[in-house]
Amino acid sequence: MKAKHRIKFDSSQNELNQSVAYFSLFVLVFALMAILQPRRFLSGINIQQLAFQIPEFGIFSIGMMIVMISGGIDLSIITTATLSGIISSIVLLFLSHRGTMDLGALLKGIMADDTIRSGLHATMPTGISMIGIIVLTIFVALAVGFLCGLLNGFLVAKVKIPPILATLGTMRLYEGIALVITKGAPLTGFPDEFIFLGSGEILGIPVPMIIFILAILAVATLLAKTPLGRGIYAVGENPLAAQYSGLDNSKILMKTYAITGVLAGLAALIMMARVDSIKVGYGNSFLLQSVLVVILGGVSTVGGTGNIIGVVFSVLILRVISSGFNIMGFSNYMRNVIWGSLLIIVAIVISSGFRFIKKTKHIDEVISR
Amino acid sequence: MAEEHCIVMENISKSYAGVEALDNVGIDILKGEVHCLIGENGSGKSTLIKIIAGVITPSRGACITIHGKNYSKLTPVDSMRQGIQIIYQDLSLFPNMTVAENIAINQLLESGKQTISKRLIHEIASNALKTICIDLKLETLVGDLPIAKQQIVAISRAVACGESLIIMDEPTSSLGKKDIDCLFRIIRTLKSNGISILFVGHKLNEIFEIADRVTVLKDGKSLGTHDIHELTYQKVIELMTGKALAISNYERDYPSAEPLLEVRNLSKRFQFKDINFTLYPGEIIGVTGLVGSGRTEMVSSLFGLNPADSGKILVNGKLTPIRSVRDALRAGICYVPEDRLSQGLFMNHSIKNNIIITIFHDLLNRLGLLESGKVKQTSSLWVKDLAIRTPSIELPVKQLSGGNQQRVVIAKWLARNPRILILDGPTIGVDVGAKEEIHKTIRALAGNGLGIIFVSDEAFEVVQHSHRIIIMKEGQVVEIVDSKDVLETDLLEKID
Amino acid sequence: MKRTLIMLVMVLLIVPSLVFAAGSKEGSGGEDLFDIVLIGKLEHPMFDNTFIGMQKAAKELGGVKVTMVNPAEADAAQQVALVEDQIAKGVDAILVVPNDPGALEPAFKKANDAGILTFTHESVLSKNITFDFEAFSNEVFGQNHMDNLAKAMNYEGGYICFVGNLTAVTHNSWVDAEIAWQKEKYPKMYLLRDRLVSDERTEVAYEKTMEAIKTYGDKLKGVIGSSASDPPGAGLAVAEKGLQDKIAVVGTSLGSMAGPGLDDGSIKVVSIWDPQKIGYGAVWVMKQVLEGKTVADGTDVPGLGKIDIQDKVIYGDKSGILNITKDNYKNFTF
Amino acid sequence: MQKQQQITSKLLFRHETILFIIMIVFGVVVNSINPAFLKVENLFDILKTSSITGMMALGVMVVMISSGMDISFTAIATVSMGVTVRMLIALDKGNIVVAFLVAGIIGALLGCINGFLVYRFKLPTLIVTLGTSSIFHGLLLSILKIPYLYTVPGYYSDFSRLSLFTFTTADGAVVGFSYLTVLLFVMACVVWLILRFTMVGRGIYAIGGSIEAAKRAGFNILFIQLFIYSFIGFVSGVASIEYVVMFRHVHPFNMMNMMNMMLNVIAAVVLGGTSINGGTGTVLGTLFGVWMIYMITNSLILMGIPSEWESVVIGFILILSIGVNAYQKSLRKVEVKIIES
Structure with missing residues (x-):
């Protein structure tokens, strides 16, 4: 009889419960906002805004989640995105204005000279190559992200620098390289076909949202269904046992950081396309927000556990709250107070949820009585 | 009363969430005696000592008398004031602090001093070490010490406090023979100083060597306290497991196939030298020796964790260099590590995920993704095969008991279908009943044609369950003996 | 028990703050007013003052309601989100001081599509807007800095320039103008090195000025700061080394920030535009546009003076530059 | 013989020694580019400007030794700076000592909240401090409404000019050894004494080594946790007044907006040999870590590096020095293993 009670607490059930909890919190928050500001919050335009706002932040967050599951952290995630955005937009601008000016002049010209750009659009060969150019741009962005991530992974896995320090260093490094390339100037004037990635819609669904959903599915599959994904969990939970189980820890870590880099590159593309500049x-x-969301999403701060559903819902919850507060005209600082309290409350709830299990430590013995 | 009681406990009950962990247990410890507390895992031993330590409050009606003083509720501070000190299985040492600091810290805390000096610390530490006649470098970091010496530090710490009762929770589980002798010598010294020892354990030979009286716990109930002279091995095992245990001798068919593994002149600087042996299919080779004899280093080099500097390894007659874990796995060699908590298991992950960690490639579908059906099927199969007691394969491993955890580790490797299985201390920290089941598993595996290398401290176990025994000392093989031709006592001598 | 207590406290912390925050910024007013929102770069007295000017205009001109929201950090992404939220809120006009002009364009476009007018301040490059408001052109402002510096360092010697960030477009165009003007007008002066970056932080400006003093020794005669915290930081370094008579510090700053430096002579003069005037003028223009009237080049706008419209940029006349010195800084509230 | 070898190898592998060597090498390289670098004047200036970071780093070190992490210290500093300076102006009295004390106490009280939450709910310290940092800063700005303050009472700037001793260098410049540096050294000594000679200090290391063992040994965990977090609160408060002393203004963002600052402090502490996993860390190492990072960031102009290259150079040197350190650590592990066996 008693044993039956206990069986509830197995881990998949736990995961499910957790997901349900996050989902209900989301519904609750959404409903609260909708009740407080029905006209504005539920307006079609606001919902659509949310759909446009969430993806880039969401992709950063799931990137951060992957490294945090592996027991690390990636502070360079934003500057990785910046760097890959800048390099890929140079490729994009150069190719789409191809044949009329050299790269140096292009860089100088981008900042101020609108007339050159519109003139270029007129002379640009249409049709055939634009898709190719965009595909190449995407490839370059992802590749740069991949390489940046790989360097992080190398420093963490091979040189054995603590992740927080290694990525702090590369954060400055990538930012620096981006500054050296652009001297700080923004790059703008992307072709409309590219802008579509950030502002377009397919069947009424914003393209960034579609990309975000695809990224979620890909990462969820990666984590749950591939040897690499299981390896990431294993290395995060217990690196020594992973090594003893025949996993190649450093290879897994390198791949982990590289994947996060690729996601940063993807976020960069959406960012670029959404605001037409980088x-x-x-x-x-x-x-810091992405770290916050990952922790809020139930990923262990020391790695090894956590699932993507929690993180995605945390992204949604935070975005809904913050958008709702904006509409209601809250000051940002009050919002910070509320975020901070929310974080601590959620942490307390999560930790007390597991307390019962800790007490009945060896469940099998209890059952076998 | 001629004999003075150190502590008397009666009517001790404790239940967690409706499950009785302890049911009306009583125990009394005399001054200056070595009292053994034995029982299988989950029998309530640790709950009982935690109650003595004041960490856990018993259910109502409990009556605890320490040195004649009555307590209905014991706090940790009370317990400590009364001179009760526990040496936990994990030793509760501070790896980042020096030997001297670790020894002195409890006494300093108790004295309520707010400031400390190095001189004082050293004085306390060296006094304590002197009491138990041991010499240790005071400035070494405890984390850098081998486990046996850490144990000594933990004992010295208890001694430094001038305790009247020292509780040792399975103190010998990670010690070699020599260290155990040393520990017993210390215990006798303590005893002669009038200090009582509550010795929690399950290695019967040790209990018979050191105990004055024995209390047996089973399923949260006390089966009474017995004088050691009234007991026999057989009787104790019967009491603990509740059934008569047949110690069957291993069928020692000498295997006659081609050699599975040949090791020639394997050496590694500072660790081991000129190791030579051959392993046949279906054979169990026991490897024994003291901690530091190089046995763990040697077997881990066969698994590629600690690649050797020179020498040859032949698997199935083919020269197979093993430079990494993957090389070993490719050659069909698997390794169940000594420390299952830190080296073998992912405690927060499910049983399922722990088992499949080694066999991803078998469970992929055509898209290269893990197929959840196969994953479940395979892991359930192993759970069933190895009789792992669990309601679900989704349960985190940390919720299993030691014996079942060990079986998860073994399952993880068997899933790979290895040809050679190295087991490093597979029965450490596992109680008698579970131990027997693990032995059975090992024999069954050998019966299926696996070659097994079985590292253990317990001479008894090695003699019982292997064909041949490699005895190691100071990094070298002293002798390889046939277990038919050797007695347990001979073996002990040879090890030292 | 204690746990619930703590939770209760947390909840109690949240609920009143919700009420408090909700009540604090929302003004009351009829529905017939034009809703104008100011979005600054971050919370800063400059934008508070701009807002004060706007409120003054709203009160005096009537028919307009003004509110202000600022991002918690000077980050373009947050600003984009704020603009988008305002679209959802359904205001009539948005005035933004962009952190990154390019980043806001799509949001502006969406606002325009939703029938909301967009305006910017300090952002000549913005496109999807009705007007951008500038107190004066970047070139004029940079030249003013250089004139001030040249005078203070007696028309000769080496100097360095700070920008808040390499990514700050206006700062960089000021510095470009300064250097060009020096080459044209003051041949005896020379630039010691490429522009320095202060991160818009006093302490960084201080540290880098210190280092520059050590690096260039007697050659260093002048420092121009671009962000409001540059001159105070550079001034501190100069004062600490006791070099008030040898090194002149000028640049963009506020009277309140530069006050101590102006007093001890380590800062010679700082320049700024009057944010209240800009705010007032902006509301005046926005109201005209919202009412469907046109604003022509050369109109005399209260607060901006005789305006000069180039493309979409409204420049105020040169009277917009305030040169603040030791003698007059106390006259200003910002 | 063997013993001697062990001793030399130990000295060689001591973290501080390695760090010191890297610092010397770096200093000599910079000096060869610009001889102004190794002048006493410059070194004193580095000591002075690094004192704020150094002060906070001491607090972070203590937290990290206990295997915790505090990222709310910049928020605490901002709050105690704002409240203290405002309050003393409103009361229209006070002097520098009072300011330091009041700010320190406010900081300590805020730190206590962290300590209590960490102890009571056994939450990961990173989460608690991440949460409280936005709560503290948010409350400061939205309820207390502390605006910018660009004029502060004279006693702040007076203290900034005070020097323990001054002398005139060969080229005529007057060089002073600032009291801010003295304050850092005093605080460093205090921390050293606490860690070395008090039971609380041992308790901090003990918690970092194994909190379970510390509990069993009978340490008062609540008291120690409160001490740790109020200590970092205290030094953050003191550091915030140092900020006012040096820069003569109160700014609700400059201290806080320093995510870079926060990360720099943490980087300095880790570079100084404090383990992220707790248990180890020394005062000297931490100071070296702080100075190392300051030397890197404050020699870029001396070396004539263009502004856009700054981040690249800092990132590169940071990775390099951390890498050397990490590599040396892994060497030590092998060494210990060999000695052991």
């Missing part, structure tokens, strides 16, 4: 420093405030 510049050093854009999105800096996402860094």
